[in-house]
Amino acid sequence: MYDNMQIALDVSAVTKQFVKAKGLRWPWKRKNDDGRKPVVAIDNVSFTVRRGEVFGILGPNGSGKSTLVRCIATLLLPDQGEIVVFGHNVMQEEMAVKRLINRVSVEASFFKKLTPMENLLYGARLYGMEAQDSRKQILAILDRLGLKKEDVYRPMEEMSRGMQQKVAIARAFLTQPILLLLDEPTTGLDPRSKREVQAFVEELRDRHDATILLTTHDMQEADSLCNRVAILDEGRIVALDTPAGLKAQVGRSNGHEVTLEDVFMELTGKQLHREEEAA
Ligand SMILES: Nc1ncnc2c1ncn2[C@@H]1O[C@H](COP(=O)(O)OP(=O)(O)OP(=O)(O)O)[C@@H](O)[C@H]1O
Numbered sequence: 001m002y003d004n005m006q007i008a009l010d011v012s013a014v015t016k017q018f019v020k021a022k023g024l025r026w027p028w029k030r031k032n033d034d035g036r037k038p039v040v041a042i043d044n045v046s047f048t049v050r051r052g053e054v055f056g057i058l059g060p061n062g063s064g065k066s067t068l069v070r071c072i073a074t075l076l077l078p079d080q081g082e083i084v085v086f087g088h089n090v091m092q093e094e095m096a097v098k099r100l101i102n103r104v105s106v107e108a109s110f111f112k113k114l115t116p117m118e119n120l121l122y123g124a125r126l127y128g129m130e131a132q133d134s135r136k137q138i139l140a141i142l143d144r145l146g147l148k149k150e151d152v153y154r155p156m157e158e159m160s161r162g163m164q165q166k167v168a169i170a171r172a173f174l175t176q177p178i179l180l181l182l183d184e185p186t187t188g189l190d191p192r193s194k195r196e197v198q199a200f201v202e203e204l205r206d207r208h209d210a211t212i213l214l215t216t217h218d219m220q221e222a223d224s225l226c227n228r229v230a231i232l233d234e235g236r237i238v239a240l241d242t243p244a245g246l247k248a249q250v251g252r253s254n255g256h257e258v259t260l261e262d263v264f265m266e267l268t269g270k271q272l273h274r275e276e277e278a279a
């Protein structure tokens with residue numbers, strides 16, 4: 001069975017470093033110090049994703065999730081290592097990779113004065129789709145994602161972030177990417193919208209031939225949607241397994257069933273929701 005299993009994504013020993021400004025420094029200390037220090041955002045990361053798999057990346061703020069996604073999406077060049085998408089190297093065959101993938105991130109950009117329908121028709125046209133067909137498809141996807149009919153024809157700038165997120169997901173889906181990269185698809189959504197987006201991802205997984213890489217802070221989401229989950233901490237993968245496998249690694253039973261949250265705490269010594277708790 002393993003022989004003809006296709007590899008959708010192969011990330012091999014990828015490292016990505018940024019140079020960050022340090023902020024204020026004393027002038028007399030500047031001599032041998034240009035004030036910039038390197039930050040290793042991704043540190044020797046390797047994993048493979050099989051065709052049809054939903055692969056999750058869990059990690060605290062700043063652990064490198066978005067950087068990794070941007071490297072896979074050909075938006076950033078890794079310093080070291082290799083990334084191959086369905087046999088195409090992201091560095092040598094950028095265009096081929098771009099045709100196979102689509103990325104949804106929290107900073108999705110739209111024509112703000114235009115409606116979701118107009119934005120999506122524009123996106124569909126870029127991918128050479130017929131306007132008549134795409135119109136129907138757009139309505140169906142947006143309805144599927146729980147966007148109200150009246151919102152389909154309102155300017156984007158009047159929409160809440162959650163609504164915009166749904167339009168971004170619809171736009172990515174419309175191009176039928178064979179590898180879909182979802183960077184925190186449900187962060188900031190209300191519980192109902194969150195469930196709608198999660199159900200959509202499940203539908204993609206079960207009924208369409210899509211491979212999905214998603215990042216999340218939501219343990220339950222990772223547990224229910226992902227076939228396998230990698231836990232990223234300070235740019236390194238500290239664990240990679242099925243949700244059940246990860247939970248089995250933490251054998252300690254203190255009266256309750258082990259959750260991914262327990263696994264995460266055990267492996268990183270950190271809580272995931274620090275920022276949200278503080279808010
Ligand atoms: N363009 C950039 N320039 C400098 N440093 C960057 C840049 N992009 C990311 N970084 C740094 O790389 C590290 C990883 O950031 P990244 O955005 O990948 O984290 P993340 O896991 O997506 O976090 P979050 O959960 O907050 O989205 C951080 O230390 C961040 O400050």
Ligand SMILES: [Mg+2]
Pocket residue numbers: 065066067183
């Ligand atoms: Mg991020």
